Amino acid sequence: MAIEPADIPTTIAARTAPVAADRILGISDPSTLVTYSPSLFSSAPAGVSGAATGITAGTTQTQAGATALTAQFNSVDTNATAGNGVSLPASSAGSYVVVTNNTTKTLQVYGTSPDTINGVATATGITLPAGATAIFVCYVAGKWFTQSGLGSDGQIATILAVSGITAGATQTQAGATALTAALNVVSTNAAAGNGVKLQASTAGLEVSVVNNTSNALQVYGTSTDTINGATNTVGITQPANSVATYFCPVAGTWFSNGGYGFSGQLGTQLAVSGITSGTTQTQAGATLLTAPFNSVDTNATAGNGVALLASAPGLQIAVLNTTSKTLQVYGTSPDTINGVATATGITQPALSTGIYLCVAAGKWITATGLIGWNGQLPTFSAVSALTAHSGGGQGSGIVPAVTINNVTTVAAGNDSMTLPVSAAGMFFLLANSATTNSMNLFPASGETINALSANTAFAVAAGKRVLVFCAVAGNWLTILTA
Secondary structure (H helix, E strand, O other), X not given: OOOOHHHOOOOHHHHHOOOOHHHHHOOOOHHHOOOOOHHHHOXXXXXXXXXXXXXXXXOOOOOOOOEEOOOOEXXXXXXXXXXXXXXXXXXXXXEEEEEEEOOOOOEEEEOOOOOEEOOEOOOOOEEEOOOOEEEEEEEEOOEEEOOOOEEEEOOEEEEOEEEEEEOEOOOOOOOOEEOOOOEEEEEEOOOOOOEEEOOOOOOOOEXXXXXXXXXXXXXXXXXXXXXXXXXXXXXXXXXXXEEEEEEEEEOOEEEEOOOEEEEOOEEEEOEEEEEEOEOOOOOXXXXXXXXOEEEEEEOOOOOOEEEOOOOOOOOEEEEEEOOOOOEEEXXXXXXXXXXXXXXXXXXXXXXEEEEXXXXXXXXXXXXXXXXXXXXXXXXXXXXXXXXXXXXXXOOOXXXXXXXXEEEEEOOOOOEEEEOOOOOOOOXXXXXXXXXXXOEEEEOOXXXXXXXXXXXXXXXXXXXXXXXXXXXXXXXXXXXXXX
């Protein structure tokens, strides 16, 4: 039997009889309670009423070709292709319309021109997920609002998802493919660096991006929106085979822990290979590294360089020098590495892997960056064809920057080298390969070599090699070849 509005009790007192309402609610006069009004929830746009089922979505995928809804409650039961659409009745203040997408494909819902939905242009509309029911409310004529993007699968809620996305090929923010859903699966990415673009940021918005390809994906914000502080036109790199969620706590700013991927059951991190070192042999001209794992595969001249990302506590960067020449590694200004000034950097040997750790902002530390390999054997940084300082002296002596140093030019007797400030465990191999002149080797100011007086030089004759090592800070010990 149908229930008519007149059959609905108008007070809680009547609803709870014969038990007195005041005994249940503690109210002396139950008649003062708000009454139920059947008309409160019956407002529909002009000329629209009732319910309609069996609706088929329009197939042109345009607002003009969308199926016009004519009821207040609408069930779309046929939707041949994701993106087919329906259009709401003309809006009127105080009205609402309910749309159920009773299909397995997303449905595009448009306003009737010039009505917008959630501020989205009439010709664009919004996407209603498969299995979703949405209530469209109009507070002011011309504007519909809805909590869109949520669907259902039985008792499980679903969010709007789009798969089969192709990354834009221009490798710029302007040419990046615009994402339109809460969950986005990028299935085609022809080249590393092709990109997608997040929706315009709104506080509280959350967007997930699946990079289901074997190439790294560049993810940009829309317009001036930044991601993790990266410039909007630069974006961030999401690894191959990765899932990243982007959160917006404040309009204009996205955050993401987007640097992790997967390979079966194993986690992966962002890696970039094929890097070419900068050729200016300065920190300013060094190639800036952009990933946790970096492979430098082209290094035309010993001393060409790369620069680490700006330091942050907890950051770890691996640098693989696969070339046959030494590589200079710099911090990003004003970051130091092992206390060495930004503009100087440290020398990473040929065929070596360096792990750079940051425990305090502004300071990188590495030990492995100073050791390389040759098959199963370790190698150390080495420099040949050095020239001793002409004229000699402690203050002006050439300071060895690597472990193995071959001095081939000693223009005059007593031309010099000066050791760095000592620390227990340090060692150097020095060769005076000059044919005639002896070279003076000084300690750092205030330090000693063997039992000599402070600041006194140790003579390395022509053709001699010397192992210099430190057991106690402030004093160097030597082993000189015969």
